[in-house]
Amino acid sequence: MSGTAKNGTSVEPRPTRGRMLDEDIPYGVRVAAEWAWRVGIILITGGVLIWLLSKVSFLLIPLLLAALFTALLNPVVAWLSRRRLPRGIAVAITMLGLIAVVVLTLIFVGRQATAGFKELWGQALEGVKQVQQWLQDGPLQITTDQLDKYLSQLTGSLQNQSSAILTGALSVGSGAGHIAAGLLLTLFILIFFLLEGRQIWAFLTKLAPRKARPALDGAGRKAWTSVGSYVRIQVFVAAVDAIGIGAGAAIIGVPLALPLGLAVFLGSFIPVVGALVTGAVAVLLALVANGLVNAVIMLAIVLVVQQLESHVLQPLVMGKAVSLHPVGVILAVAAGSFLAGIPGALFAVPVLAALNSAIRFIAARGWETDVVPATPELPLADGETETQEEQPINSKEAISDDH
Structure with a gap:
């Protein structure tokens, strides 16, 4: 509290030690510290969650x-x-x-x-x-x-x-x-x-608590839509890779062309890594079976197919489907393979796509303004009709207390 001196002038209270320390710390350092402990808690929580999930x-x-x-x-x-x-x-x-x-x-x-x-x-x-x-x-x-x-x-x-x-x-x-x-x-x-x-x-x-249900429901629907788009587009991309490499191998006379096409199809579900491994197998198979010239031709076919995927299919088709940058995809696959091996590389991109859609919906508070349609990927309950599924459902009204 402020006091009064003998001469009648007011006297400001002496600042406490804590107040003096706050003023001595630069504003940028205080902001960095606030960010640091929050990001640290997020990283620790994420690490504990990954460790717990690895046990199951x-x-x-x-x-x-x-x-x-x-x-x-x-x-x-x-x-x-x-x-x-x-x-x-x-x-x-x-x-x-x-x-x-x-x-x-x-x-x-x-x-x-x-x-x-x-x-x-x-x-x-x-x-x-x-x-x-x-x-x-x-x-x-x-x-x-x-x-x-x-x-x-x-x-x-x-x-x-x-x-x-x-x-x-x-x-x-x-x-x-x-x-x-x-x-x-x-x-x-x-x-x-x-x-x-x-x-x-x-x-x-x-x-979830009642107030959190609209946000959770809307975020879940957005995430599920992204996962569905990813799976269907990835099947299309994998089929293009398999047909291109398998047909090319059959045309130039590489044995095991059909099993090779199946391996390419399955490997394409692991972005970047799968294409490199299956492409290397195709070239090695051509080298062992038909010699160096045939292997060089097979290498050219693999490169053409992979360039088609990288510069046409991934940016124009996959990018629009999941709204993920190629750098994010590569980092997700690398982190997933490091943490969980092949399963981590396989599930990294769909999990990242789902989290990206859910976080964007929550950050934009989409449940307050958006009308979330009932996605056709979510199965209908018994007794519901197809017309009910196609009608838009407001996420605030989608979760009621009665079941």
Whole structure:
């Protein structure tokens, strides 16, 4: 409080030590400190969340796979539902069709791969003979007796390490068992996502406080729309890559063209990394089978297809679908692969696209002004009609207390 001196003039209170310290700190430093502790809390929270999720990856990976397949297959289920089929029957037909397509593709590709590997086996044996001849006649001058001695030492080393090899084989078998269990869990989750996705989302939204429900519902719808757009566009991009590289390999006579096209299709779902790996496999296969000239031609085909993807498909199609900059995509894939390996690289872009749409919606307070349409990717509840789904729903009114 201010006081009065003996001469009648007012006296300002003596500033406290804390007030003096605040005035001594530059404004820029104070702002940087405010940002620093807030960003630090966000990073720590994100790190703890990633660590916790890594402990339940056996559940998280099937859940994310089921979400991607749901975004891809929901239009098929909606189309069947418009044909007056009950939703349960539509989901059953879609699932049976998916399983049939996967099984038939694996059988057909497996036969092609078996025939191609038989052809490559003879070429590989011829290559081994050429290497053996080079070792004898080349600068190393390794005789047949010396080569047999080295092979005997290698065989003995493998026998001494038989226990370690057996342990590794058992771990591979255990990993295959985990993959099979994960696939079954993915199919189980996918069925219920297709059948009762809207009810599940409504239940999760009602767990939030009442005031937060409109924001959560609108952000979730925006994120789901981005994921659906990403999946459908990525399937198109992967198909273009597979057809381009597979057809090019078949035209120039590279064996295993069809399995190679399937590998390119699957690898394209991992942006940047998948294209590089599958392209390198195609060039190596051409080199082993047909020689250097054929490998150079295959390399040119791979580069043309990848340039088409990078400069046409990704910016014009994928960029508009998910609104992500290519630098953000590359950094997301790198961070995902570093944190979680192949699954991290696979899910990095759709997760980033979903977060980008949700954060933009919340930052703009879109639930106060926007009218969020009921997205066709979210399954209809039992008893709802197709016309109800197509009508726009205000996000404030979409979440009611009654269920």
